[in-house]
Amino acid sequence: MVLMKMKFPAEKRVRLAQGLWLLSWTATMAGALTFCLGCLLKTELRRRAEVMDNTEIHCVPHTLMVVGIASLGINYFAGRICQDALDPGRFPRWKGFLNPYFKVSLFFTSLMLLAVIMSYAMKGSLEASLKIGLKNGIRFYKDTDTPGRCFQKQTIDRLQMEFQCCGNTDFRDWFEVQWISNRYLDFSTKEVKDRIKSNVDGRYLVDSVPFSCCNPSSPRPCIQDQLTNNSAHYNYEHQTEELNIFVHGCRETLVKYYMGLMNTIGAVVLSVFLVQGSVLVSLRYLQTSMEAVAGQENAEIETEGYLLEKSVKETVMEYLDPVLKIIMPNQVASSDEGAEAGNPAS
Amino acid sequence: MALMPIKFDLPKRVKLAQGLWLLYWVSVMAGIMIFSLGLFFKIELRKRSEMMDNDESHFVPNLLILVGLIACGANAFGGKVCHDSLDPAKFPKWKPMVKPYLIFCCFFNVLLLVTALFCFLVQFSIYFALAEGLKNGIKFYKDTDTPGRCFMKRTLDMTQIEFRCCGNNNFRDWFEVQWISNRYLDFSNDEVKDRVMSNVEGKFLMDSVPFSCCNPGSPRPCIQHHLTNNSAHYDYDHRIEELNIWTRGCREALVAYYGGMLNTIGALVVAVVVLESADMAGLKYLTTSLETMADPENPESESEGWLLEKGVKETFSDLMEKLKSMGKGNQVEEGEAAATTS
Numbered sequence: 001m002v003l004m005k006m007k008f009p010a011e012k013r014v015r016l017a018q019g020l021w022l023l024s025w026t027a028t029m030a031g032a033l034t035f036c037l038g039c040l041l042k043t044e045l046r047r048r049a050e051v052m053d054n055t056e057i058h059c060v061p062h063t064l065m066v067v068g069i070a071s072l073g074i075n076y077f078a079g080r081i082c083q084d085a086l087d088p089g090r091f092p093r094w095k096g097f098l099n100p101y102f103k104v105s106l107f108f109t110s111l112m113l114l115a116v117i118m119s120y121a122m123k124g125s126l127e128a129s130l131k132i133g134l135k136n137g138i139r140f141y142k143d144t145d146t147p148g149r150c151f152q153k154q155t156i157d158r159l160q161m162e163f164q165c166c167g168n169t170d171f172r173d174w175f176e177v178q179w180i181s182n183r184y185l186d187f188s189t190k191e192v193k194d195r196i197k198s199n200v201d202g203r204y205l206v207d208s209v210p211f212s213c214c215n216p217s218s219p220r221p222c223i224q225d226q227l228t229n230n231s232a233h234y235n236y237e238h239q240t241e242e243l244n245i246f247v248h249g250c251r252e253t254l255v256k257y258y259m260g261l262m263n264t265i266g267a268v269v270l271s272v273f274l275v276q277g278s279v280l281v282s283l284r285y286l287q288t289s290m291e292a293v294a295g296q297e298n299a300e301i302e303t304e305g306y307l308l309e310k311s312v313k314e315t316v317m318e319y320l321d322p323v324l325k326i327i328m329p330n331q332v333a334s335s336d337e338g339a340e341a342g343n344p345a346s
Numbered sequence: 347m348a349l350m351p352i353k354f355d356l357p358k359r360v361k362l363a364q365g366l367w368l369l370y371w372v373s374v375m376a377g378i379m380i381f382s383l384g385l386f387f388k389i390e391l392r393k394r395s396e397m398m399d400n401d402e403s404h405f406v407p408n409l410l411i412l413v414g415l416i417a418c419g420a421n422a423f424g425g426k427v428c429h430d431s432l433d434p435a436k437f438p439k440w441k442p443m444v445k446p447y448l449i450f451c452c453f454f455n456v457l458l459l460v461t462a463l464f465c466f467l468v469q470f471s472i473y474f475a476l477a478e479g480l481k482n483g484i485k486f487y488k489d490t491d492t493p494g495r496c497f498m499k500r501t502l503d504m505t506q507i508e509f510r511c512c513g514n515n516n517f518r519d520w521f522e523v524q525w526i527s528n529r530y531l532d533f534s535n536d537e538v539k540d541r542v543m544s545n546v547e548g549k550f551l552m553d554s555v556p557f558s559c560c561n562p563g564s565p566r567p568c569i570q571h572h573l574t575n576n577s578a579h580y581d582y583d584h585r586i587e588e589l590n591i592w593t594r595g596c597r598e599a600l601v602a603y604y605g606g607m608l609n610t611i612g613a614l615v616v617a618v619v620v621l622e623s624a625d626m627a628g629l630k631y632l633t634t635s636l637e638t639m640a641d642p643e644n645p646e647s648e649s650e651g652w653l654l655e656k657g658v659k660e661t662f663s664d665l666m667e668k669l670k671s672m673g674k675g676n677q678v679e680e681g682e683a684a685a686t687t688s
Contacts, residue, residue, distance in 0.1 A: 161507060183566070212560075221530065222556070
């Protein structure tokens with residue numbers, strides 16, 4: 001029972017080959033586009049690599065790049081095959097090549113779909129990575145004299161200004177770390193000494209935020225210090241004040257940014273997947289309909305094309321049988337023995 | 347004595363026509379590029395028009411857009427003429443249009459050179475517009491409740507952050523204006539009252555700058571207030587401190603930005619002039635070689651092409667005489683009319 005049989009008169013075969021040639025060129029462009037999108041995503045992820053703890057999320061752009069290059073190869077061969085398909089002299093040389101070609105192409109095409117699914121599934125991993133990275137960034141903000149961490153301040157400041165966010169979860173994260181280095185604290189003043197003594201770990205904690213949290217859209221000059229003290233500033237109430245500093249946390253903002261980027265890329269890759277799938281389906285029909293012509297005297301006869309020679313279940317069983325034989329040899333052997341023992345008896 | 351004559355046989359003519367057709371299409375792309383650059387410059391001017399007091403002149407970008415469109419059209423026409431030139435059936439309809447087209451291209455090249463000159467000269471006008479605009483911007487920074495000026499604070503803050511600059515000439519411009527609105531000053535406070543009364547015009551002036559002047563590259567948290575008072579901050583000397591706030595003025599930063607853009611555009615326009623001249627020379631050679639074929643019926647015959655029929659001096663003197671005779675034409679008529687009436 002063949003799967004999705006279709007009749008192909010000679011003219012339809014010619015049109016199929018021509019359409020496939022055009023489609024393969026479109027799919028080549030689409031494959032190049034996928035590769036470029038993968039590169040774009042990787043560049044964007046690398047730009048903010050300093051606030052990410054691990055690079056697990058990079059598997060999505062890597063997959064896209066691999067798929068893009070693979071689809072260039074797949075579509076190049078598809079174009080060559082369909083050019084030779086209508087020539088009965090040249091088509092037979094592709095015979096041995098086509099079956100493994102289809103298996104490899106199916107693998108890479110399904111990888112495209114996998115990349116899109118991964119980009120949604122890895123949201124949690126991205127968020128966890130950003131949580132740790134930002135926490136470290138805020139902790140090491142003051143260490144501008146420590147080699148390896150001296151640019152942490154600049155990175156966090158630029159990040160907060162560009163993405164219009166403050167802190168990890170929100171601005172209160174700055175209240176929990178000492179972000180002013182001891183080099184710039186005057187330990188001879190009473191205020192500094194009191195604050196440090198009142199803290200268990202001897203840290204200088206203030207209810208202030210760095211200048212990069214300031215919102216330029218605020219109608220009043222930025223209030224950075226003593227944020228929770230209403231009486232320190234004229235006509236200020238921190239519970240109702242909204243525009244003074246950025247209210248969103250950087251983790252939330254960055255996750256939204258990257259998910260938006262991956263959603264757009266995912267939509268484009270899905271359409272590329274459809275194009276690529278149609279190339280493979282058309283090529284399969286062309287192959288099966290041309291194989292029926294081989295050996296016939298009249299090349300203009302009508303032939304049948306199909307996707308699978310047997311039904312889906314039978315084809316899957318055909319592939320799984322050797323695997324099952326290796327996994328469960330005892331069962332097969334015992335059923336054989338039982339049959340042999342049964343036969344002489346009967 | 348023709349200027350720079352070259353002999354052409356059929357394959358050479360074909361190669362010239364094909365090469366010229368390609369060159370014309372490259373020129374069309376160049377025209378599109380000038381159009382897009384004009385559009386880009388116009389958008390950039392409008393983006394920062396608040397910094398220039400909404401007073402800036404859009405003459406140069408409009409001229410670039412116009413010139414780009416004309417270049418596209420003229421070069422597409424030239425390409426069409428080239429394409430038809432080797433077909434003896436189609437070429438005769440274009441033949442009478444070639445001379446006026448070449449004269450038009452001459453004037454167009456002059457226009458392109460004038461455009462390039464304007465690109466270089468408009469930088470002065472931008473300098474003065476920015477000086478005035480930034481001065482007003484700093485003055486109206488605090489007026490976030492006045493309609494028409496409520497976004498000046500945001501615009502100026504974003505400009506200082508983006509261009510890494512502070513103030514008009516430098517950060518001291520902020521010391522001379524009151525940039526904190528009275529709405530946020532506690533007039534019951536002694537310090538505020540003292541400061542306001544000590545100023546002749548009753549302005550609240552401080553040696554402080556807005557947060558947007560802060561340099562993220564500074565190793566220490568930003569010092570915005572009491573900038574000239576060394577004792578107000580621990581381990582701080584305002585004379586040697588370099589990384590705390592941006593030291594450059596915004597006028598200098600914006601002029602450098604626009605200057606770079608305009609210099610690039612001017613250089614590209616000059617390159618397009620060279621390209622157009624090459625187009626004109628090629629077309630002249632092609633049309634003259636087609637006209638001087640020894641045997642018009644036989645496409646394989648040899649011919650000669652040149653840039654000018656006579657030498658430069660002779661062509662110039664011919665042109666002068668033609669102009670004089672056009673002027674004299676009126677005088678001769680008047681003389682005749684006088685002779686007939688008298």
